[in-house]
Every structure is written in structure tokens, then in C-alpha cells.
Amino acid sequence: MKKNLICVSCPLGCPIEVEIENGEVISVTGNTCKRGDAYARAEITNPVRSLTTSVKVENGVHPVVPVKSSGPVPKDKMFECMSVINSATIKAPVKIGDVVIENILGLGVDIVATNFDAGI
């Protein structure tokens, strides 16, 4: 079985063709770097995405501060992650890289701040 994908690893968006037999990836073609190969394999077996959103901040200049997942999370866990993040609150000051939620849902991925908020 062949499956066509668009790589989302970078803005190039390479069109990739994956050959699958019995659920096993036989070949990956069309990618222009090794990230594309990894993306295609993951997409067939366990699709993952990096998650970006914001978290509530107390005493911040702004009411929310942006965050991202330190690594990709399973695609089907995105909304579960969102509800965990939405119930969290951090305190200003915040700086880029601060871990907001450690090992979210036990996925081995942290939620980290991606901007500063010096606080009021």
C-alpha cells in the first residue's frame, strides 16, 4: 500500500510517498532531508505534533503567556494536553524556557514558556 503525505517538519512541505506492507514502512521517498523520513515513519505508526498554546499567568503584564511542548506529542493527545494546560496557572515573572508543566500526561514532554513576562 502506498500513502502520500506532506511533510510538516519544516516550511518546505515536501510531498512524501510511503510504501507500507502489513503495517510496516518499507520505503520513504520524496523527502529532502532525514527529518522527512522520520516524519513519514512516525506519521504512519504514531503521528505526533508539536503543541503551542498559552497558559494563564498571575500578576503578568498580559493575562497569558505563550507555551510550547518541548517535543512532539501524539496527535490524538492534543486536546487532552490542552485541558491540562488550560487548568494550570503560573506566576510572573516568567522567562523563555521556564518549565510550566513537567512531563505532561506522562508523555515525557514538558510544557515550556516561549516568552518573557516580567510581571507588574
Place this chain on the structure above:
Amino acid sequence: MKYDVAVIGAGVVGSLITRELSRYNLKIALLERCNDCAMGATKANSAIVHAGFDAVPGTLKAKLNVRGVELMKDFCRELNVPLKNNGALVVAFSEGEIPHLEKLLKRGVDNGVPGLRIIDREELKKIEPNIGDTAVAALVAPTSSIVCPYELTIAGVENAVTNGAVFVRNCEVKGIEFSDDEFTLTTTQGEIKAKYVINAAGVHSGKIAKLIGDDSIEIIVRHGDYYLLDKSQGSLANYTIFQCPTEMGKGVLVSPTVDGNLIVGPSANDIDDGDDVATTPEGLNGIYTAATKSVPAVSLRNAITSFSGNRAHPVTDDFIIGSSKANKNFINAAGIESPGLSSSPAIAEMIVDIMNELTGGMEKKADFNPIRPEPVRFRHMSTEERAELIKKNKAYGRIICRCETITEGEILDAIHAPAGARDVDGVKRRTRAGMGRCQGGFCGSKVVEILARELGVSMNEITKFGGESKIMYDRTK
């Protein structure tokens, strides 16, 4: 609440009536259905002070238009509203249309309009270089002017409130009873009592008159679409350029606005719902086609917004001003369509005359202040004036609207003025923040923030123009 006079409707007519009545020792309430004044036809019309050659001689329209032009200068000076006397042209696009011009010229002369003359193609090209090539002649009306209708209205309300009138927002009149020489108005803001009621309710004036049993006012809602073009296009026309009029009105005009934009419109079609101000594809296409006949360089590439307004067209084709047959203390100022803006100061004057007659003469207020102070207009100031201003008040140093160069200080002034802005569009009409080419893309959220802060509410309680027009829902988290 008990008042001497309740004016229903805070459009330009209601505003100037209230302002003129506030010269007298009266308790006046100006009742407005919406969250702000100038929310009906007043905020969506051609913004022209017509010279007065259109109306049939002998009509109220003719009389009040010409008188209105005379009074407008004083009103604008006292209320500090910019008025620009740019003149108007009615253009004939074929030899066959020239008799129309002659007819208008004669009407104008009969109405007492000064300076009218017909010019040929060559002269037309000279004074209006971007005019379409098919133009053959034009009637020139040098006394025609442009004014911002909502600015005039806002200024009138501000001045009236300064002189003691009460502005009641979100006050829809649902019922009117008359007993013991007094009206009781049932409104969405509770009961309001008044000895005199003035009906300036625009497209709804027929409905309001019916509340006291006056069925004589029949209003047709005449819908018109407009385009507003970027300031870079404001110089495409020097004059207000009309085509020959049709049965439905003065036709599509192309005109500079007093703020330097170019306005194109209106279309004209009769509809049922006076509150339906949705633009139509047919209307917009029609005015664009017609406008390019007058000025071929008009391009929608430069449109910054489109909008529409509903004119209150009386079936009698003339303004309906005077005591109602149902009750003499109920005074109609109804069926005010074009030239309504032009006539508004004269309508106010006429209402004062009627009131003087009804009351046997009103007592003048000793401390009436006719001046509405000129708002700070940072964008028109020199570098030195700006520096001086910011030294006095730092808020004028923070630019909120980039396109129109509007400062936080001006927005604060608009909110804290008498009958000040309560919503984003109210700030926009008073200051021009969000009126520019990005249409509030950048400053919209800042205006919401400032309104929320100044009114002591949260950002998601701020609306675009009152009612359910909220801009944001709940917090994301």
C-alpha cells in the same frame, strides 16, 4: 423622570433640535434607542450640505434647505465642526441631459440659491480634471459644502448636554400615553414624563407617531449603499459631483469628504426593515459603475469600507414638521430625507418657533453657552503645537491609531466628553481611531482596552456599537 420636552431620536435632527431648545429654561431629555447618537441615517449618508436647487419651490424642503445652508456656517463655527465649501456640480453626460440642468438652474434661482450657472465641457474639465470624458456640461453650485454629519450630531448633543439637556441612551420608546397635559413615555429605560414630545425618530418616526394615534406619517425606507475610499483618493474630485437626478433621488455622487476621503454612492432601493443596513451586491456594483462614469479613475482597489444607510422617505415627498393632528404638544420632525442634513439647523430653528408658539414664549437661559470646545485634533497640529500639547498632557504622546494618527489623549477626551463614547464605534466617530485604511486592525484592541479601563468594566463587556455587538467572548483560560 419628569421633563418639559422629550426629543425622540438622536440623529442630526434630534441633536440640533435639542441643542437649540437648550437655549431656553427647559428640562429636556434626548431619548436614543441605540448606545450612541448618530446611529441611523445620520451616520450613513452623503455628508453634503446641498446648495438647495433640487427641491421643488414652495416645499418645506426648498425653504429649509436654503435657510439651513445659511445657518450651517454659524452652527459649525459654534460647535467647532469642520465645514468645507467645495461647491457642487451636476453633470450632463449627453446633450439630452442639458435641459435637466436648465430645469435645476431655474429651480435653484426660484429657491434663492446664489451663484448657479451652467458651464461647458471645456470649463468643466478645467475645474474638475478627473471628470469622465463623456461629460458635456455641468451646473455649478458654489454654495454647496461638505460636513461630517455624525461629527455635527455629536457636537450638537455635547453642547446640549453641557447646557443642561439629558442624553438617555438605549432608550427605545415603546408606548406613549397622554393625560393631564402630560405625556408618559414607556421606554426601555423606564417611564419618562414630558409636557412636549418631539418626534425625530427618522425611519421609525411613523411608528412613533402611531403611538399617540397619529397615522398620518407614512415613511418608506429607502436604502442606499456607499463606498468610502482611501485618503489617497480624496483629491480625485474637487467638487461634489452629481449626475442628473432620477425619481429615486439625486443619483450617485462622487465627493471628497471633509476628512479627505472620497465617498461614492448612494444606491436607492426601497425596503421594509428600517434597521436593515446590510449592503447589497447589486447596490455596490451599481454605484461603482455609476461613479466611474463621473470619475473613471475611481477604483475599488482603494476602497477602505462600504456601508449603507436608510433614508426616511415620506410618501408626501416633503418634510413633515409641525404639531401632530392627534395632539398639538406632540411635534413631528419626520420624513427627513435629503436635504435633511443641510436643513437640520433650519429644522431646529423651526421647531423652536413652534415651541414658542405652543408655550406662549420660552424663557431664554441666561448662561447658555453656544460653544462646543474644539476637540484636540493631533493629526492637524504642527510639530511645535504637538510638543506643547504633550508637555501639558502625556496621553497625547501615545499614538493609538496609526493610520489616522489618533492619540490616547483624544480617545480619553471622547470617552469623558459630555454624552461621550461608550463603544468602539463611538470612539471611532468621535476621534477617527479605526477610520483609516487598516480599519481598526491594529488599534481596535487598544481602543477596547482603553474603553474597558475608563468605564471600569472588563474587555469582553465592550461592544462595537452597543446591544449584542460584543467583540470578545470569555477569557481563553
Place this chain on the structure above:
Amino acid sequence: MLNYDLVVVGGGPAGMAAALKAKEEGVEKIVILERAETLGGILEQCIHTGFGLHYFGEELSGPEYAGRFIELVEKTDIDVFTDTMVLNVSDDNVVTAVNNNDGLMQFKAIAVVLAMGCRERPRGALSIAGSRPAGIMTAGTAQKYVNIDGYMPGKKVVILGSGDIGLIMARRMTLEGAEVKVVCELMPYSGGLTRNIVQCLDDFGIPLRLSCTVVKTHGKDRLEGVTIARVDEKLQPIPGTEEYIECDTLLLSVGLIPENELSKDVGVELDRVTSGPVVDEYRETLKPGIFACGNVLQVHDLVDYVTEESQIAGKGAADYIFGKKKGGTFINTKGVDGVRYIVPQRVNIEGDENLKLYFRVGQVYMGAKVVVECDGEVLSSRKKVKLAPGEMENVVITAEMLKKMNENSEITVRIEE
């Protein structure tokens, strides 16, 4: 009057990169004037990732990408004025700016870099019929509400335009609990990056309708719905294809316009296609000493290219300040046959370095060739798997090639199918 060597108008990625490069080149007195409360420009609200793969070799979010440059700026003696609006640039390079702390300020500069960025095309430019209720806004405005102010601008959303901001906001609003019903695109192709269609729409089952537009908005106070319709090849709505979609929010992602009001004031000549200034390879405009870079010059797809371009402008400004700027013989570049524009529009044939010409195509091409020609001679021809209007492309002109040109030459770039 404050005297500076270089005044940079705009503290987004373009302004910061230009200032930093000029500093690196030895320019002493530099000031950045930024209208927002912080440096970073629009990146501050672009909290998604996808920035920096080319420049930093890693994928960063907007604030992180900006943060790296902010940190670098803070380490230098570059002066920064935030919350400061530039009102005017005069003919003799006096920049008038204002803020509420310092009041009105005038900066006399040897060189000026214009880096004001761009704005979104609003509804008014589209002539969509219908009512004008609350709930109709540009995707970027919604992005600010959600990501900076922390408010939801709506619950049921239709997006018009498949530019990247629209696609990104489709995902962002969905993650925050809104229902994005459809993304309509007037053109037969998307204006955004393919990967954004995959990870912002496909991932969430949001339909993308190509050759489709919003023809009418409904609702008096708050938006209640929109009517969408298919369009024909002339982009005109096809009668009978109308469909009503209930929604409370319409987000517009229908194009970006470089913000060149200041440039116009100072008399900089603009390119009709890019709406940005006409520049040479040093990103100097036709007005000596005035440079432009970033989205004010041309709308970019990737911030990495903004940084690259702005460093060129920063270097150009430094050379100008030190009197090192090369004179020379400038010839025009021209996009033909599917190439909508080229930046830079002018090239110095006496230049001795390789340079890149950036361009965008007018439609989608599969397997077409990008051909560079001069005086009837093919300088290069390269086959590309895919060319799309949403993506900025470039070709290299080598110093070798320049040597063969003369003052009457013209470099053209075209697409050969």
C-alpha cells in the same frame, strides 16, 4: 535634535537584524524606534512554531525567534525607544517620533532603515455585501485577542482566505475550543504553506474550499452567519452555488499590505506590485541613505528571509554611513511570464559579490523551470518540483554573470512550463 548615525524605524525582526548588522559593521550611534510596547513586532503574537529553521537551524516560536534578537540588541549600546510612533521622516533625514514619556523627539540621521512591516487587508477592500456587525475581523486581530489579551473573539468561525495567518488561526481557535467551520479561498490554490494546510486544517478535519468566497454577511449586532459561494475563473460568484453557514465570527486572511505611508511621505518610489519601495541590492531606496527591509519592502513567507534581507540593509546602511557605498552602474531586474515581481528591482553590475533575486510567482506550477536571462542569454535554468504564489523563491546572480552585463542590460526571470 538628537544626532544618530542610523535611525531604524521599526523594532520587529527586520529592524533588529538591520540594526545589529550595522552595529557589527562598526556603526556607532544607532536607535531603533518601535511603536509597540516591546521589541519583536508581529512575532510577539505568532506563538506557533516554524520560525528559524534556516537561520538558527531549529524550529522556534515567534516570541522565541524575536527573543534571540532582543537579547542581542540588549547586549549592545543600540538605543531603543518602544511605544514610540514615528510621525514623519523629512527630506533631510530628520525622523520625528513621539511617545508619552519623552514627548516629541527629532532624530537627525545619516541613514534611515525603514522596517515598519505590513498590515492586513481589511474587509473594506473586499466589497463583501451585507451587514457590518461585530465579529468580523482580520485573522491577525483575532490572533492578538487570543494570544496576547487572552480572550476568545468567537466560537463558531468561518475564515476567508487561506493565507498562513488564517490557517494558523484555524488551528489556534480550534485548540481553544472554537468550531472552525470552513476556510474559503477565492483562488484555486491556497496562499499559505502546504504544511500549514496539513497541520492546521487536515489535522482537525477543517474543510478548505478553493475557488470559494464569502458573498454576504448576516446579523445586526453580532455576526450570525455568512453566505459563501463558488467563483468562476474570473473570480466572480456563480449564482446558484450560495450556501448559508451559521457562524459568529468571520476571520479575514486575505492579504498583507506593506505599510509605506512614511516611505511615501519622504518621497521614496514604490513598486506597484510589491507595494514596497524600489531598492537596489543593498536595499537602498531611490532616495540616498534611506534603506528598506522586511515586510515593508515585500511580504515575506518566512522570517528567516526577513532576517537575511535586513542584514543586507544593515550592511548597506553601514557602508553608506562610512562613505564606503559603491557607486556603479545600476540595471533593472524584471519578472516576466509568471514571475510577478523581483526584489531588488535594481542591481549594480559593478558589484563583485554574488547576490540573490527574490520573487514570487502568480500561480501554482508543477515541474516548471525558473529561467534567468540577460540580453538574450540564459544565465541559469533550474527545474523546481513546485512553485506556488504563497512561497518566496530566489535565484542567484553570480559576480561572474554581472561582469558580462552592460548599462543597457536587463535581467529577467521567467517561468518556463
